[in-house]
Amino acid sequence: MFDVAKVKSDFPILSREINGKKLSYLDNAATSQKPQVVIDAINNFYKNHNANVHRGVHTLSEEATAMYEEAREKVARFINARHPEEIIFTKGTTEAVNLVAYSWGRKNIKKGDTIAVTEIEHHSNIIPWQILAKEKNANLKVLSIDEEGFVTGSLQGLKPKIVAVSHASNVLGTIQEIKDISREAHLEGALVFVDGAQAVPHMKVDVLSLDCDFYAFSGHKMLSPMGIGVLYVKKEILENMEPYQVGGGMIKEVFFDRATYADIPGRFEAGTPNVSGAVGLGAGIDYLNRIGMENISEHEVGLLNYSLAKLNLVPGLKTYGPTDVKRRTGLIAFTLEGIHPHDLASVLDTEGVAIRSGHHCTMPLHNKLKIPATARASFYLYNTKEDVDALLYGIEKAERILKR
Amino acid sequence: MDIYREELMDHFKNPRNYKKLPTPTKSVHESNPLCGDMIDLEVLVENGVIKDIGFSGAGCAISIASASILTEKVKGMRVKDAKKITKMEVAQSVNPDLTISRVKCATLSLSALHKALV
Numbered sequence: 001m002f003d004v005a006k007v008k009s010d011f012p013i014l015s016r017e018i019n020g021k022k023l024s025y026l027d028n029a030a031t032s033q034k035p036q037v038v039i040d041a042i043n044n045f046y047k048n049h050n051a052n053v054h055r056g057v058h059t060l061s062e063e064a065t066a067m068y069e070e071a072r073e074k075v076a077r078f079i080n081a082r083h084p085e086e087i088i089f090t091k092g093t094t095e096a097v098n099l100v101a102y103s104w105g106r107k108n109i110k111k112g113d114t115i116a117v118t119e120i121e122h123h124s125n126i127i128p129w130q131i132l133a134k135e136k137n138a139n140l141k142v143l144s145i146d147e148e149g150f151v152t153g154s155l156q157g158l159k160p161k162i163v164a165v166s167h168a169s170n171v172l173g174t175i176q177e178i179k180d181i182s183r184e185a186h187l188e189g190a191l192v193f194v195d196g197a198q199a200v201p202h203m204k205v206d207v208l209s210l211d212c213d214f215y216a217f218s219g220h221k222m223l224s225p226m227g228i229g230v231l232y233v234k235k236e237i238l239e240n241m242e243p244y245q246v247g248g249g250m251i252k253e254v255f256f257d258r259a260t261y262a263d264i265p266g267r268f269e270a271g272t273p274n275v276s277g278a279v280g281l282g283a284g285i286d287y288l289n290r291i292g293m294e295n296i297s298e299h300e301v302g303l304l305n306y307s308l309a310k311l312n313l314v315p316g317l318k319t320y321g322p323t324d325v326k327r328r329t330g331l332i333a334f335t336l337e338g339i340h341p342h343d344l345a346s347v348l349d350t351e352g353v354a355i356r357s358g359h360h361c362t363m364p365l366h367n368k369l370k371i372p373a374t375a376r377a378s379f380y381l382y383n384t385k386e387d388v389d390a391l392l393y394g395i396e397k398a399e400r401i402l403k404r
Numbered sequence: 405m406d407i408y409r410e411e412l413m414d415h416f417k418n419p420r421n422y423k424k425l426p427t428p429t430k431s432v433h434e435s436n437p438l439c440g441d442m443i444d445l446e447v448l449v450e451n452g453v454i455k456d457i458g459f460s461g462a463g464c465a466i467s468i469a470s471a472s473i474l475t476e477k478v479k480g481m482r483v484k485d486a487k488k489i490t491k492m493e494v495a496q497s498v499n500p501d502l503t504i505s506r507v508k509c510a511t512l513s514l515s516a517l518h519k520a521l522v
């Protein structure tokens with residue numbers, strides 16, 4: 001394991017006080033905080049190496065290009081992709097889904113085809129597919145989930161063209177058995193798109209062993225800057241995909257009546273990319289590797305065990321998600337009878353505890369659970385039992401103030 | 405920062421005008437899909453004056469308390485004047501310390517009232 005106090009001291013923002021109280025940051029599923037090394041990496045890029053990439057022959061441009069491509073290699077190794085060119089930098093998970101729905105989808109989805117999503121998806125893994133289906137007169141099939149969030153809907157006989165599923169849920173924490181889904185999907189002749197926004201920050205992810213065709217995640221949820229994200233696509237598929245956005249940086253030759261496109265991955269990165277973001281992501285990955293993804297998972301399981309035991313003792317409090325903590329990531333959505341999640345979050349804020357309240361961009365899931373909103377505490381490597389205790393204290397305070 | 409002052413909590417726990425009207429001249433439903441708050445508001449307007457007003461609904465403490473405060477304020481008011489009430493005023497009267505994200509909760513009842521008075 002690792003020294004949590006030491007880790008905590010690597011994150012300057014965690015020593016802030018909020019409303020006169022020590023900050024307990026439990027909103028990591030929305031975005032994580034950044035360690036000094038990531039802040040320094042961005043700073044160093046702009047201070048010492050800033051230049052546009054790919055197009056220059058001067059020293060700075062070559063340095064910036066090398067740093068950008070080094071980040072791509074780090075990402076590829078981190079998720080065990082075979083080739084760095086299978087890694088496309090996007091601005092986040094949302095853009096990655098849109099890229100695939102637009103570029104792969106418009107070419108490969110035809111009238112009457114089926115696109116499968118699941119009930120647990122984040123809006124960003126629903127809407128691009130919904131629009132694609134409408135545009136192409138295709139069917140959007142919604143696979144059902146059980147109480148704990150595991151996909152139960154079968155793909156057999158459905159013959160979908162693509163299955164879009166999240167690796168880990170941002171509300172229930174449920175970790176899907178992607179390997180099984182990939183096997184089933186491939187038997188049906190479908191490709192698999194995995195939304196890994198909530199998985200990559202918290203566990204070891206290996207795209208080869210998952211055998212998915214597309215995998216997307218966001219840098220900002222894994223200690224890295226906002227505005228940088230990743231789309232992994234198997235090389236054979238990527239090579240046959242059309243560009244998403246077009247313009248500079250993604251072409252080979254341009255004439256007024258035609259253009260030829262750059263090879264992968266450049267073909268999918270039109271315009272000046274977010275180089276400092278990629279460099280920051282590289283530094284974030286280095287930091288995570290130093291701690292070890294297995295250790296981070298184990299740390300979160302410890303916090304889950306501790307907090308679930310305590311939360312489930314609070315009268316009127318209901319927690320959601322798998323009972324087996326090994327099959328969920330470190331977050332807990334819950335409701336408290338008679339107290340609206342927004343009120344709870346406001347009272348917790350007075351105690352320096354940051355949680356999220358609402359539907360967390362999963363309205364269909366909340367409709368299924370028949371609740372308009374939940375409160376969500378989400379952990380990361382720098383959280384401690386003291387943060388959980390502050391949460392519990394804040395819940396008691398909210399009950400004192402708000403119970404009718 | 406203490407947005408849940410005692411006076412406000414009294415409006416939440418014992419909301420005024422939390423009722424259905426027997427003969428409303430207008431009923432409206434307003435909701436904030438982002439947090440699931442919803443309010444049903446009824447008014448009885450006679451000769452350009454709000455003779456009676458009632459609300460019901462489910463929501464956070466801020467939205468319930470603000471509906472209670474607002475309905476108390478506008479009962480007996482001329483429609484013309486009630487229409488002029490701004491979001492700012494309502495937020496101020498509920499609690500000047502409301503953070504931006506909670507102002508939306510505090511002004512749900514005002515949106516309903518404005519709809520009812522068109």
Ligand SMILES: Cc1ncc(COP(=O)(O)O)c(C=O)c1O
Binds near residue numbers: 030092093168169195
């Ligand atoms: C499961 C899941 N998918 C997608 C997203 C969207 O990520 P981003 O906003 O970084 O594009 C999020 C983050 O909110 C998420 O939790």
